[in-house]
Amino acid sequence: MAHLMRRNIELAQLKWLDLDDQQLDALRCLSQLYKFRLSLGDLILLDGNWYVTHSGLIGLAARTRCRGINCPAVAAGSSRMETLVPQMYLLWCAAPKCGLPKPVLSIAPSGRLTA
Numbered sequence: 473m474a475h476l477m478r479r480n481i482e483l484a485q486l487k488w489l490d491l492d493d494q495q496l497d498a499l500r501c502l503s504q505l506y507k508f509r510l511s512l513g514d515l516i517l518l519d520g521n522w523y524v525t526h527s528g529l530i531g532l533a534a535r536t537r538c539r540g541i542n543c544p545a546v547a548a549g550s551s552r553m554e555t556l557v558p559q560m561y562l563l564w565c566a567a568p569k570c571g572l573p574k575p576v577l578s579i580a581p582s583g584r585l586t587a
Contacts, residue, residue, distance in 0.1 A: 473503075473504060473507075476503050476507065476509065477500050477503045477504060479509075479510075479511065480499055480500075480503045480508070480509065480510045480511075480515075481496060481499060481500070483510040483511060484496070484499055484510055484517070487510075487517075488517050491517075495517070495520065495522070498521075498522055499515070499522060502515060502522060506532055507531075507532075507535060508524065508528055508531075508532070509531075512527065512528075512531065513525055513527050513528070514527060514528030514531055514532075515528060
């Protein structure tokens with residue numbers, strides 16, 4: 473884990489020369505908590521903030537056995553950057569498989585009449 477953190481900081485300092493202590497602390501936290509890797513393009517720095525890329529979300533989902541991502545709708549015409557990027561919630565499941573459970577076949581009578 474410490475190796476991943478050091479490697480991410482080294483790569484970040486090579487790519488973005490003017491990182492401050494707050495940005496480096498955030499990168500350490502993201503590296504430690506979520507195991508994001510700059511070498512794989514999991515994170516990018518935009519306007520001084522770290523953002524998780526699509527490939528970063530896919531990697532996080534695979535590592536945590538995530539079964540989906542829920543993104544609440546954002547109001548149209550919003551002018552603030554924070555509201556343009558919806559907050560995302562990851563849904564975890566204990567099973568190592570992805571997707572919804574398969575439907576169970578039933579022999580119970582249907583409530584619908586058929587012709």
